[in-house]
Amino acid sequence: MNSLPLKLALLAGLGLTCAGALYAPPAAAQVSIGVGIGIAPPAPRFERVPPPRVGYVWAPGYWRWDGHRHVWAGGYWVRARPGYHYRPAYWVHGRGGWRFHQGYWGR
Incomplete structure (x- = not known):
């Protein structure tokens, strides 16, 4: 019996298993960190x-916080979805000060 086809089949199976284990699809979750500031x-x-x-x-453009002051970020085109x-x-004012919410796509 010829063991070459068996070895190739095992090698191919091992390669597919490793490739499947190492594949990481792009993350669909978003992370958001907010910091309240006292300056409107x-x-x-x-x-x-x-x-x-x-x-x-x-x-549209918006005021962003650079750590020391508000800085204007001009508007820009976004590819439609x-x-x-x-x-x-x-921006939203709450108990902890002003909080910024990044633009996003909603249904």
């Missing part, structure tokens, strides 16, 4: 929204 963000700046682009959604609606970034 300034009023939003006026931005002239550019003409629409097919397949994209405009994400069919079946989803883009929710822009925003």
Whole structure:
């Protein structure tokens, strides 16, 4: 009996097993860390929204906290996701101060 096909089959099976064990699909979960700050963000700046682009959604600008002060982050185009609606970034005032919530896609 020829043992070469048996060895190749075992080697292929071992290779597929190792590949399956090592494969890590991209993470679907999101991590969010929030820090409350005591300084309210300034009023939003006026931005002239550019003409629409097919397949994209405009994400308006927002004030971001750089650790010492609020800094304006200008708006930008985000690739559209069919079946989803883009929710822009925003600030919320609560007991711990002001909290920033990053823009996200919602249903």
